Amino acid sequence: MKVISIVGYHKSGKTTLVERLVGELAKQGAVGTVKHTREEILPLSGDTERHLNAGASVTIGVTATRSVEIVRQVDVEKAVERLADQGMDFAVVEGFKQSALPKIAVGDVEAKNVVARVDINVPAKELVKIVMEQPEYVTLDSLIAKIKRSPGYREAGAIGTFTGVVREMADNERTEALEFESFDAVAQERIKAIEDDLKKREGILDVIIYHKTGRIEAGQDIVFIVILSGHRQELFPALKDAIERVKAEVPIWKKEKTVSGDYWVHDIH
Template sequence: MKVISVVGYKESGNESVVSALVRNLSGFGTVGTIKYMEGQLLNPAEINAGRHFDAGADTVIEITGTEATGTEVVSFSRDLNLEDALDLLCDQGLDFAVVEGFKESNLPKIVIGDLKSVSNVVFRLPADIDMHEELTATLVGIAIAQPDRYTLEALIKKARKNPAIRKAGAIGTFSGIVRELAGNERTSKLEFEKYEPEASKSLDRIRDELKQKEGILEVLIHHKTGVIKAGEDIVYIVIASAHRTELFPALSEAIERIKAEAPIWKKEFTEEEEFWVHDREHPEN
């Protein structure tokens, strides 16, 4: 899923930019949106879901409508942050997410007006811009060019869309996470850097070569970059195979080859120090 954020002062035209993006991106795939409602609270006590929250529910989903008119689904959750919301959209297998607001996030941003102190700006527009066709096409191109965000559930759904899945008898997954405790040492976070485009080429090569093995029908790999906190996910591998006997060796080979072949460097932050793991493992370099 590709994510783009639109930020600006109130009444600066955010809504028209978001609407233009959604309308045009829908021609390239499925689109979800997230909006920051600053200073506004939705009071669940005013709706039927309120009594469920009062009873202790953490998430309430209401489905309305009929088979004839179509259904609408409304979900309310406690303590849902931006990352959680993006993962929910990603889990649905959506192709794009357009976020309105959240100027303090590290998402790639289209900024409207002279809004200051904003990180990761990919394009800046004057306030109250006229969203003509050429400009809209430019913004759509920017959104399409963003890196993909994946969850494990999204990769599984992608594997199931492969026509070869009809021959599959198993789907297996591997999730690498940041280990917090190793003996008496505590790791707070890891930081990963990819040497591109070689890293992506290496992962593609591993994927393609594994798919040449007998019974392996699909291989999907996603390795995150940046800072990842203890307990969070680092890498996902999803493999579909004709039989389970072919599946587990392929999963094991995939992660071992990623660690050995892909130019992805890991910096570890412990209570005592921080260091690049490659330098510790290969001091002669």
């Protein structure tokens, strides 16, 4: 999923820009949006309010033409994650100037991680180009949604996944975070080669492998493997071989950051 935030001063025209961008992106895939808004204008009333007050974490109001999902205490990053989990191809966020999301700024507004500055008359196709230049935002559920769109899905009898996480405690040592570095082009080439090799196996219909780089905090996900197969018998050996080959063949290096110091680790998982 590609993610972009549109930020600007009040009445700068950012909502108009969002509308134009969403219209163009919708021609290429599913679009989800997130809006920075005031709590008092959210549609909370009557029984919906009573559900939340009773302790519900999520409540969904459904009408004949639309539904509204209200979730307790979700920040913008979690909202974007929910869109990815639902299989969106694009997420367009309006507002949240201080978030870590990549941003298109309207005018001279101050914001973090601005990747482009535009005026309100910028062509929509130029906005789309900026969006396409952003890195992919990936979750396990987004990869499962993607593999379910595979041409081979009608023949599938199983989907298997592997998720590697940052282990916080090992041998009485607490890890705060891991930092991963890679030769991006080579790493992607090796990952694709592993995917292609596994897809040649009898019964393996599709394979997706994704490995994060940069700093990853304790408890967070590192690597995802999703395999589509005709039967479970072919699935589990392919999953095991996939992660072992990623460890052995993909040029990714890990620095472990613990409470006692930092050091490089040869075994990346």
